[in-house]
Amino acid sequence: MLDVSSHDVLLVGGGGAGLRAAIAISEADAGLSVAIVSKVYPMRSHTVSAEGGAAGVIHPDDSLEEHIYDTISGGDWLCDQDAVETFVKEAPEELLRLEHWGCPWSRQEDGHIAVRPFGGMKKTRTWFAADKTGFHLLHTLFQTSLKFSAITRYDEYFVTRLLINDGCVQGVVAIELATGRIQAIIAKAVILCTGGCGRVFRFTTNASIKTGDGMALAYRAGAPLKDMEFVQYHPTGLPFTGILITEAARAEGGYLLNKEGYRYLQDYNLGTPQPKPVLRSMELGPRDRLSQAFVKEQEQGRTSEGLYGPVVYLDLRHLGEKVINARLPFVRELCLKYENIDPVKELIPVRPVVHYMMGGVHTDLNGATPLKGLYAAGEVACVSINGANRLGSNSLPELLVFGARAGRAAAAFAAGQQAPNRRQILAQALDEETRLHDQFLQKSGGRERISTLRDEMQTTMEKGAGIYRRGDLLTHTAGKLIELQERLGSVTLYDRSHVFNTELVSALELSFMLDVAECITHAALQRTESRGAHQRTDFPARNDERFLAHSLVYRQTDGRPRTEYLPVTITRWPPGERVYGR
Amino acid sequence: MGKRSNEPFLWLLFSAGGMLAAILIPIHVFLFGLAFPLGWLHGPSYQSLLELLKQPLTRLYFFVLCTLSLFHWAHRFRYTLYDGLQIKHLDELINTFCYGGAALGTVLAAYLLWRIP
C-alpha cells in the first residue's frame, strides 16, 4: 500500500534552484543518490517564464562593490550584507558555468557574453538570452541534469508533508499524481526549492503552481519564515492573466494613462510629462512608486472598471507599428496571442500585479534552515539578499548561487549521517496517508468549493495586504483568513479518482496558501513602519531603530503565527536613504 | 563505431533519384506520354531516335535516370506501405518487393541499354 524509497539527498522542486542543487550534489560526490521530487515536470517549473535576465559582474568598468551597493540600497537596507557579498562574488562564476553547460547567452560581435542595463542597476551587468532568459536557463539545467545517472526524478509527485524524526528532517510524503499512490521518500537531507507563492494574491505574474507549498511545509515542520511581509508588485501586468508587460515598453516611450486619458504620474511627484521618455521620471520611475500611484488613482475614482477590476492604460499607439515591431515584438505577441489586444491600435489595460516574494524560509549562507537536515534555496528561501525589495535580474543568479551552495552543504551533511530509522518514519507517513483520506478523499458532506475559498482568500489579501497596508485592514484580513482555515475543513471534492486528482492537489495547495497568507498578514501587521515593498499608510516612515531587523514567523501549537525579530547583518554599508529621480 | 543501419545509403539513393526525377521526368512524360502520341508536337523519327540512343552518353543518361528513379520509388513506396496501410510488420516482404524490384529494374535497364545494336 504505502511505497517507500530512500536516497541520500532529496530535493523538493525541479526549478532553477532545485536542478542547480541536484547537479552540485552530483558533482560534489557522484556516489550520493539524489532525488528530485516535483509536482510538475522540471522543465515546466516557473523559472521558465523569467524574461529579462540575470545579473553578474563581468563588464570591465563594473565592480562587485557596485553590484553589492545597488542590491543593498535597492533592498532598503534590509539585506544581510555578508549574504549579498557572497552572492555578488559567486554570481558571475555560476553564470559562466551555465554557459559551459550550453546556455545560449546573447553575445557580442566578438563572441563574448553580452550584458544589458536593467532597472535599479547602475551598471550594465544583466546577462540575457534574448527575451527568454529563464526559459533557456531552466532548459539548460534540466538537459544537463539528464546526464547524471545518480539523479532520480520523481516527476509529477506532490509533496504533502515533511517527515521528521528526532528533530531532524528525514524525508517527505508525496502523492504520485499519475496513480494516486502515496509514497514515503526517505533521505538524510531535504532541500526545499519550491519557488514562491504569488497565487496567494489574485493578480499575479506567477504561474498556477506557485502556491507557497515549500514555505508552508517548512512552517508546519517548525522552521521560521522570514520577512514574509515583503511582497513585490510589478506596475504593469495584464489584468486577469497577470502576464507581465516588460519595463521596456515604458522605456521605449509608452505612456500610462488614467481613464480620462491623462498621464497621471505627473501628479505624484514623478516629474513633468515629456513626449519622449526621460530616465527616472514619469513612466520610468521605480516600480513601487508606480504601483502606489495606481492605488491613489483608484481611490480617486480615476481608474477604469474592467471586467476584472480597476485598470489604467499603457498607450503605445503613438510609437507606431514599425517601432513596436522592431523594439517590442514580444509585448505585441503576448498581447495578441494571450489577450486578443493589438497594442498598435488599442490601449493595453494594465494594473499592478504581484510578482515576487522577498521573504521565505529562513536560511543561512549555505541554505541551512534552523531545522536539522532541512535546507532551502531559490524563491522559497530567504537568505536575505533581497531585503525589502528585490532588484530585477537578481533572482535568477540567486537560484544558481544558493542552489549550488545548499546542494554542497546538504551533500556534506548527508555524507555524515546514518541511514534514517525506517520504522518511525513510516509511522508518520501512514499518519499522513490517513489524514489525506479522512480529510479529502473519503469525506462526505461539506459544501464549500475550493474555488470560492480561494477567491475569498485572494480578495482579502489584496484588500488587506496589498500595495498599501493599514493596521485595521490587516487585522480584518487576519480574521478572515482564520475563518477560511475553518471553512477549509468542510470543503467538498467532486473528484474521488486516484488518477491525476487535480482537485485534491488544488485543495492541498489552498491549505498551503492559507498558511502562507496568514504569515504574510501577521508579519505585515507587526511591522509598524514603511520600508521597500511594505508600505503602511498608518506608519509611512522607515524606522531603523526598531525595524532594521528581519521578521521571523513561527507556527504556534494552536496553528496561529508568532513573530520574532532578528537584527540585519550590516558589515560595511550603513543604512542610507533610498534616492530616486535625482 | 556503433551499429548503424544501411539507411543512409538507401536514403542517398532516394534523394539523388528524387532530385533527378524532379528535374527530368516531367518533360519526358509530357513529350512521350502526351505531346507525341496526341500529335501536339512532331516527335523524332524512328531512325533519329535510334541514332541518339546509340550514343554512349545517352545510354548512360537513361541508365542513371532509370536506376535512381527506381530506388527513389522503392524507398518512398516502402514507407507509404508502412504508414499508409500500417503493415510495418511485413517489413521483410515489403523490403524485398521494393528494393528487389528496383534492383531487378536496374539489371533490366542495363541489359536493354547494353544490347542496343
Place this chain on the structure above:
Amino acid sequence: MADRITLKVTRYDPGRDHEPGFQTYEVPLRKDWVVLDALNYVKDKVDGSLSFRWSCRMGICGSCGMMVNGEPKLTCATFVSEYMPGPVSVEPLKHFPILRDLIVDISDFLEKLTKVKPWLIREEERRVVDGEYLQTPEQADTFRQFSMCINCLLCYAACPVYGLDPLFTGPAAIALAQRYNTDSRDQGTNERLDILSQHDGIWGCTFVGDCTRVCPKHVDPAGAIQQYKLTAAKEWIKSLLMPWGGR
C-alpha cells in the same frame, strides 16, 4: 457575439471507464478567453473533477497542449472565440496514452530526450576561471531556432509516423539533438549520431512536415530531421571512404 459556447470535452477515468467519452459544458464566451480559461471555468464553477495540466498561461511552460477541434494547440494561446459558434471539441493530445481526461502520459518523450544526449559534450571541459567559450552571434544563430523548443509535444501529436510507430524518436527530441550538434561549443555530434542513425531514430521520418506546421515556437523540427539525415549520410560516406578513420 453570442455569449455562450459549448465545449465538448474528453472524459476518462481509468478506474471507472473502459474507454474515453465526451461530456459537454456550456461556458461564457469572452473575447479575451482562451480555451484554457474555459476549462478552468468548468473546473472552478461546474465540475471540479475535470482534470488537465496547465501552469504558466503564457505559452512558455509547455504543459497545456491538447487537441482543439482536432488540431494540436496550446490551450493557453487559443481563443475560444475563434471557434464561433461552436461547439469546440477539446481532447487529449493524440498519439499518447491517455491517463485521465485531458492528461496524457509523456514519459516516453522524456526517455527519448535523455537518449539523444541533449547536453553539451566536450572532449575537454574548460575551467570556469578560463572564461566563456567564445561564440559569435552568427554561430549562436545557427542553433537558436532549435533551442526554442518548450517540450509541448504538439509535434508528436501531429506526426502520423509517431502515432503508427511509438519507437520513432520523434520531432522534438531530434530537433534538440540537432540543437546541440549545431552549437559551435559542442563536440558530441558523432556520439549522438550513433544513436540517432539507427532505424527508429531519424530514418523513420518521412517528412510529413506537420510537426513544423503545428509548432507554436517555430522550431521547425522537420527541417532539423532532414538536416540530420544529410549529416548522417555524409558521415556514412566518410566512413565508407575512410573506414580506418577511427573516431
Place this chain on the structure above:
Amino acid sequence: MAGPTEYLPKTFRPRVSTYWWLGRWSYLKFILRELSSIFIAWFVILTLLQISALKRGPADYVQLQEWLRRPILVALNALSLFFVVFHTVTWFNLAPKAMSIRVRGKPVSNLLITAPNYLAWLAISAAVAWLLLRG
C-alpha cells in the same frame, strides 16, 4: 479494501485509424506526394518499353506508338504528368529545409535555394525538348 492508494496503471492508447491520411488536408497532400513515386516507377517502365521497342525494330516501335494513343494510356499519362510535376514542386519546396545553407554566417533565404532549382528545371527541360525536336 480497495484503498485510494490502489495503483491503477491502466492507460488508454487510441489506435491510429487506417485512413488517418484522410483526416487532414496536409496529410492527404503528404500521401499524394508519396504516391507520386508510383508514377515515377511507371515512367521508368514506359521508358524501358520504348527502348526495347526501338531495339526490336521500326514495326515494334510504331506498334508501341499506336498503343500509347489509346485513350486509357493518354489518361494514365496525363495523370502521371500531374503527379510528376507535383513531385517536382514539392521536392523543390522542401529542399531548402534539408540544406540550411549559410553564407558568411547568415542563413540563405529559401527563395535563393528554390529559385535556381526551378530555373535549372526549366533550362534542362528545354534542352531535352530541343534535343528531341530539332531532328
